[in-house]
Each structure stands twice: as structure tokens, then as C-alpha cells.
Ligand SMILES: NC(=O)C1=CN([C@@H]2O[C@H](COP(=O)(O)OP(=O)(O)OC[C@H]3O[C@@H](n4cnc5c(N)ncnc54)[C@H](OP(=O)(O)O)[C@@H]3O)[C@@H](O)[C@H]2O)C=CC1
């Protein structure tokens with residue numbers, strides 16, 4: 001069995017810690033590096049100290065140090081952090097699993113360009129459940145293409161900084177594609193005051209932020225006399241961490257290319 005040498009960016013973050021716990025528990029993976037931003041309190045300490053079981057891997061802010069022994073970088077940070085890591089990984093042949101959300105078009109284009117030099121899995125949600133839900137939504141959207149209003153509601157913890165969530169946006173894209181619409185033209189992200197009647201071709205988004213909600217997504221198809229709700233609820237970040245590890249395994253025999261979790265899970 002080959003061992004995957006995986007570094008984790010955002011090592012002190014919510015996902016960073018969950019990934020470190022998952023990697024150190026896996027038989028086929030080894031924690032090979034840990035990164036965090038310069039000045040972060042964890043820099044210089046053992047990346048797995050919070051588990052009470054040090055891994056002998058120090059959290060670094062210098063990419064050359066943090067990535068010296070890594071073949072893979074799993075990155076759940078912020079767009080500016082991921083783009084900084086991307087450049088280094090592309091030029092050093094380090095494969096990336098990118099879970100960060102909130103990229104603008106230029107950021108997404110930079111990831112696509114880097115995938116010509118190294119292999120990348122980039123997905124706003126690494127859980128099996130959400131990725132299967134995307135397939136259900138594609139099917140539902142085709143069946144409810146006329147007479148049903150489509151609204152996407154997402155809820156996350158109070159610390160989340162981007163909205164709507166990357167997953168909600170992906171759900172919107174999948175539905176818009178299935179209906180032959182362009183999400184950029186039909187998305188409605190906010191309503192306030194006298195908004196007028198609902199445009200039947202629109203896809204609405206609503207965002208809730210509060211407490212420790214891990215991540216809930218519901219798509220509502222509201223017709224006359226009935227409504228259909230397709231929901232996914234995360235109760236632990238473990239599902240994202242396990243999905244990320246599956247993505248690393250998927251990349252093992254790929255040298256370049258841009259993939260997502262539909263590729264990893266064989267859902268295309
Ligand atoms: N694809 C998926 O399945 C999932 C995606 N996500 C996404 O992952 C990202 C992180 O989420 P979460 O772990 O909750 O967030 P946290 O804020 O808990 O963690 C982010 C980590 O990244 C670090 N960081 C912040 N800015 C930079 C930077 N410029 N360069 C390098 N590192 C940086 C933070 O350091 P510091 O704290 O010192 O600022 C922190 O360690 C979000 O975009 C979220 O939407 C989350 C869950 C699942």
C-alpha cells in the first residue's frame with residue numbers, strides 16, 4: 001500500500017483540525033506538513049498537539065518548510081490563502097484538494113490554469129451526501145421545470161464569512177444548467193421592501209447564520225397545491241474530511257487535471 005504524504009493548510013482552523021485527526025487515523029496516509037498564516041498562534045507548535053498525540057509535524061507559515069515533505073496539500077482556508085498556496089504547489093508538482101469557498105471568477109480561473117501543471121480536486125462540498133444530492137437536484141429540476149418556484153435555503157455557523165455558501169451556489173448552478181438557464185442571469189440573492197411578484201424563471205437564495213450549525217441546505221420546489229423539499233444536513237465535519245481523503249486517493253495516479261467530487265465519487 002502506498003502512503004499518501006499529505007500536508008494541511010489552515011491547520012488550526014475547524015476543518016484543518018478535523019483533517020489532521022482524519023489523516024493521522026488513516027492507514028494509508030501520513031501527516032507530512034502543516035501550514036497556517038504568519039503570526040497565527042499555532043505557528044511553531046505540533047500540528048496534532050490538540051489530539052494529545054503529537055505527530056512530529058510543526059505548523060509552519062513558510063511554504064517551503066511546510067510543504068517540504070508533502071505530495072498533497074489539502075486546503076480549507078480563504079481564497080487569498082489558497083491562491084498563494086496554489087502557485088507554489090503548481091510549480092512544485094504538489095497535488096491539491098481545495099475545499100475553500102468564496103472564490104471570484106479570476107480565482108477559479110487561476111485554479112483551472114494551475115491544474116495544467118498539477119492535479120487538483122476542487123469542490124465546495126466534499127461530503128458524499130451533498131454530492132449525491134446534487135444528482136437528485138439535477139433530476140428534480142428537469143421534472144419541475146414548469147410551474148415550480150425554486151428557492152435554495154442554507155444555514156451555517158456564526159463564524160462563516162462567505163454567503164451564500166459554496167454548496168448553495170453549486171446547487172443553483174446544477175439546477176440552472178439542468179433547466180438551460182444561466183445562474184448569473186436568474187439568481188436572486190436578496191429581497192427587501194417592495195420587490196414585486198416573483199419572476200418564475202428566478203432561482204432564489206436565502207442565508208441563515210447562527211450558533212454551531214455545521215451546514216444545512218434545502219432546495220424548495222414550490223408549485224400550486226404542493227411543494228417538494230430536498231435537504232441535506234451535516235452533523236459533523238468528518239464527512240468533509242473523509243471526502244477530502246478520498247479525493248487524495250483519487251489523485252494518486254493522476255499528474256494533472258481539474259476534478260471535482262463528482263469525478264472522485266464516480267457520479268458523472
Ligand atoms: N468543501 C467543503 O467540503 C468544505 C468547505 N469549507 C470551506 O473551508 C474554508 C475554511 O473553513 P473553516 O475551517 O470552517 O474555517 P476556519 O476559519 O476555522 O479555518 C480557516 C483556516 O485558514 C487560515 N487562514 C485564514 N486566512 C488565511 C490565508 N490568507 N492564508 C492561509 N491561511 C489562512 C485560518 O488561520 P487564522 O485562524 O489564523 O486566520 C484558519 O487556520 C471555508 O472557505 C469554508 O467555506 C468548510 C467545510 C467544508
Ligand SMILES: O=C(O)C1=N[C@H](C(=O)O)C[C@H](O)C1
Nearest residue numbers: 101124125160165166167215
Ligand atoms: O464554511 C463551512 O462551514 C462550510 N462551507 C462549505 C460551503 O460554503 O458550502 C461547505 C459546508 O457547507 C460547510
